[in-house]
Amino acid sequence: MxxxxxxxxxxxxxxxxxxxxxxxxxxxxxxxxxxxxxxxxxxxxxxxxxxxxxxxxxxxxxxxxxxxxxxxxxxxxxxxxxxxxxxxxxxxxxxxxxxxxxxxxxxxxxxxxxxxxxxxxxxxxxxxxxxxxxxxxxxxxxxxxxQREKTESDLTPREKEILTLMVAGKSVKMIAGQLDIAFETARTHIKNIYEKLHVHSQTEAVSKAIKERLV
Amino acid sequence: MxxxxxxxxxxxxxxxxxxxxxxxxxxxxxxxxxxxxxxxxxxxxxxxxxxxxxxxxxxxxxxxxxxxxxxxxxxxxxxxxxxxxxxxxxxxxxxxxxxxxxxxxxxxxxxxxxxxxxxxxxxxxxxxxxxxxxxxxxxxxxxxxxQREKTESDLTPREKEILTLMVAGKSVKMIAGQLDIAFETARTHIKNIYEKLHVHSQTEAVSKAIKERLV
DNA sequence: TCATTCATAACCCTTTTTGGGTATTGCGAT
DNA sequence: ATCGCAATACCCAAAAAGGGTTATGAATGA
The missing domain is CATH 3.40.50.2300 (Response regulator)
Known part of the structure; x- marks a missing residue:
């Protein structure tokens, strides 16, 4: 001005x-x-x-x-x-x-x-x-x-969605609630994500997701 | 021309x-x-x-x-x-x-x-x-x-160190091992971090740490 | 048509994490 | 000398997460 x-x-x-x-x-x-x-x-x-x-x-x-x-x-x-x-x-x-x-x-x-x-x-x-x-x-x-090369992961759209919520700090219960799916369904997705990312916990998954720009 | x-x-x-x-x-x-x-x-x-x-x-x-x-x-x-x-x-x-x-x-x-x-x-x-x-x-x-304004948190140096390891995806056991302190000591630090950040889980803490650039 | 993938859901069982305490040691400031 | 704080450590009970497995319907593609 x-x-x-x-x-x-x-x-x-x-x-x-x-x-x-x-x-x-x-x-x-x-x-x-x-x-x-x-x-x-x-x-x-x-x-x-x-x-x-x-x-x-x-x-x-x-x-x-x-x-x-x-x-x-x-x-x-x-x-x-x-x-x-x-x-x-x-x-x-x-x-x-x-x-x-x-x-x-x-x-x-x-x-x-x-x-x-x-x-x-x-x-x-x-x-x-x-x-x-x-x-x-x-x-x-x-x-x-x-930097834009986001690592090509073979996560499905739903899995990416769930990973995003995990990165946002949500618990399994909250994720299930937010996506309106059963708790066990959310868990199944999460287990599949863990297998694909070769991790064994939420924090590891979140860490890897951020480091490799998966979300 | x-x-x-x-x-x-x-x-x-x-x-x-x-x-x-x-x-x-x-x-x-x-x-x-x-x-x-x-x-x-x-x-x-x-x-x-x-x-x-x-x-x-x-x-x-x-x-x-x-x-x-x-x-x-x-x-x-x-x-x-x-x-x-x-x-x-x-x-x-x-x-x-x-x-x-x-x-x-x-x-x-x-x-x-x-x-x-x-x-x-x-x-x-x-x-x-x-x-x-x-x-x-x-x-x-x-x-x-x-983005440079890393939020001023009142985390102690030790707590920041532990938060950094959490962001790297480490579990409590691994953190304790890596810093050569007792499992319960690591837990005490983590509990103090949670209280200061107003969170209730590792993923929440990691998410907040990254969003607010605490580490 | 049949195989595959994806999203959905459930079960059992183990391990880890979390939240509530309590307590000791050492170090700097009052 | 004592107060406060940071770092250390332990206990218990409840909640959450993790691992394995199975199953069904919809959609896709060979």
């Missing part, structure tokens, strides 16, 4: 390289619609920096001496879920990327993006988006498709 | 709305660097369509009568992991989004994007990116951060 009165986006910078930090500062101070509110060389004092300057968004490198960017995000998110954080880094490996996203970063740009792209990303983030460099977006999407 | 003969991106369209399909066809035939190779109203014959026209990328609606877009992606990916697929839909709900991504879509645009954005997304996808509408990108990123 954009505020008519607010004329510019308040941006705070964290970047250890002085040259780049100055360049980014210049970029922001001289671009319409942006306002620089602080530029720091690491996240050591990030809570105070935010409290003093009240930025809308944070542009944050990852590799920095002292408190790094990911640790910075962690610290910020412990008490502030609202402020927007755009990672800006050379790291394009999965580890840094997913750690940053898990801690609550709102976007992830690789160094190498043009100044115009940086400004666009900051705006996009403020408008409710999640800007990512193309190769980063691809890595993120790939996460969804790679 | 040097590359309008050679090096144009071959795009195939799947969209049930005839008006929109024609509009998209026009857009592609009249844009430099793009070449339309087929426009269809559903994915019923997607394998043949691809084999005949050999597109580089596919622009694909989701809601279509007959074989819909998500089913289409599934069919394509069964035999072709290379071709690029950009979903183009009105659906911005998590279910459609994540299903499409899991099946192997390479990008996800919402209807409402400008023609220029569509062309840009097609190009970006071909360049190795994963274009998403801003609000879609945000949903995707949110997946990483929301």
């Amino acid at each position: 954009k505020d008519n009165i607010k004329e510019s986006l308040r941006v705070q910078i964290y970047e250890d390289n002085e040259e780049l930090r100055n360049m980014l500062s210049m970029l922001l101070t001289h671009s319409n619609g942006f306002e620089l509110c602080g530029a720091f060389s690491n996240c050591a004092d990030v809570i105070n920096n935010i409290a003093e300057c009240l930025p809308d968004v944070i542009l944050c490198d990852i590799e920095m001496p002292g408190v790094d960017g990911i640790e910075g995000v962690r610290i910020i998110r412990k008490q502030n879920k609202e402020i927007l954080i755009l990672m800006y880094t050379v790291f394009d490996d999965n580890e840094h990327l997913f750690e940053a996203l898990c801690e609550g970063a709102n976007g992830y740009l690789l160094k190498g993006e043009s100044p115009a792209e940086i400004l666009k990303a900051l705006k996009e983030m403020y408008a409710g988006g999640a800007p990512m460099s193309p190769s980063i977006a691809k890595k993120v999407l790939r996460l969804f498709s790679i | 040097k590359d309008n003969i050679k090096e144009s991106l071959r795009v195939q369209i799947y969209e049930d709305n005839e008006e929109l399909r024609n509009m998209l066809s026009m857009l592609l035939t009249h844009s430099n660097g793009f070449e339309l190779c087929g426009a269809f109203s559903n994915c019923a014959d997607v394998i043949n369509n691809i084999a005949e026209c050999l597109p580089d990328v596919i622009l694909c609606d989701i809601e279509m009568p007959g074989v819909d877009g998500i089913e289409g992606v599934r069919i394509i990916r069964k035999q072709n992991k290379e071709i690029l697929i950009l979903m183009y839909t009105v659906f911005d709900d998590n279910e459609h989004l994540f299903e499409a991504l899991c099946e192997g879509a390479n990008g996800y645009l919402l209807k409402g994007e400008s023609p220029a954005e569509i062309l840009k997304a097609l190009k970006e996808m071909y360049a190795g990116g994963a274009p998403m509408s801003p609000s879609i990108a945000k949903k995707v990123l949110r997946l990483f951060s929301i």
Whole structure:
């Protein structure tokens, strides 16, 4: 939601390289619609920096001496879920990327993006988006498709249904009740499931079902 | 205009709305660097369509009568992991989004994007990116951060250890053996865990532990 | 038509789990 | 020094789950 009165986006910078930090500062101070509110060389004092300057968004490198960017995000998110954080880094490996996203970063740009792209990303983030460099977006999407190989089990539909209820924590009695079948019928299905999965208890079955994505 | 003969991106369209399909066809035939190779109203014959026209990328609606877009992606990916697929839909709900991504879509645009954005997304996808509408990108990123909040439970370290073994499918006897404690001690811990989680069985505890990411 | 699979259901019997206690030891905080 | 808590351990009775077996009707397919 954009505020008519607010004329510019308040941006705070964290970047250890002085040259780049100055360049980014210049970029922001001289671009319409942006306002620089602080530029720091690491996240050591990030809570105070935010409290003093009240930025809308944070542009944050990852590799920095002292408190790094990911640790910075962690610290910020412990008490502030609202402020927007755009990672800006050379790291394009999965580890840094997913750690940053898990801690609550709102976007992830690789160094190498043009100044115009940086400004666009900051705006996009403020408008409710999640800007990512193309190769980063691809890595993120790939996460969804790679894992999908659900092991082919020869469970019947009914058995799958019952296994699902077991995974949900239901007892035999509850399963029978919910599916409107006799207790002994539910048990028969469960026994067949155990045989097919080569397990001997509900917890084992549930564990295996989850590990092998059978449900 | 040097590359309008050679090096144009071959795009195939799947969209049930005839008006929109024609509009998209026009857009592609009249844009430099793009070449339309087929426009269809559903994915019923997607394998043949691809084999005949050999597109580089596919622009694909989701809601279509007959074989819909998500089913289409599934069919394509069964035999072709290379071709690029950009979903183009009105659906911005998590279910459609994540299903499409899991099946192997390479990008996800919402209807409402400008023609220029569509062309840009097609190009970006071909360049190795994963274009998403801003609000879609945000949903995707949110997946990483929301789940990270492991519910704060007041389980002791020993209890967490035991819960972990339960989640792995171990019985009380096995847990006791593995931790080298008495059977009754393991049971005491388990009883305490049940009380803290408000559950009454191993499967319930395992289910809750997984759902609330306690382990 | 006949064999197979699936979903349904029941029986007997054993083992495990669960819920209720009680109790000791050790360790850090008051 | 004492309090509280975590970890250890045991007992008993009831409930639930597990293992084996058999059986029937419906649907499917060779």
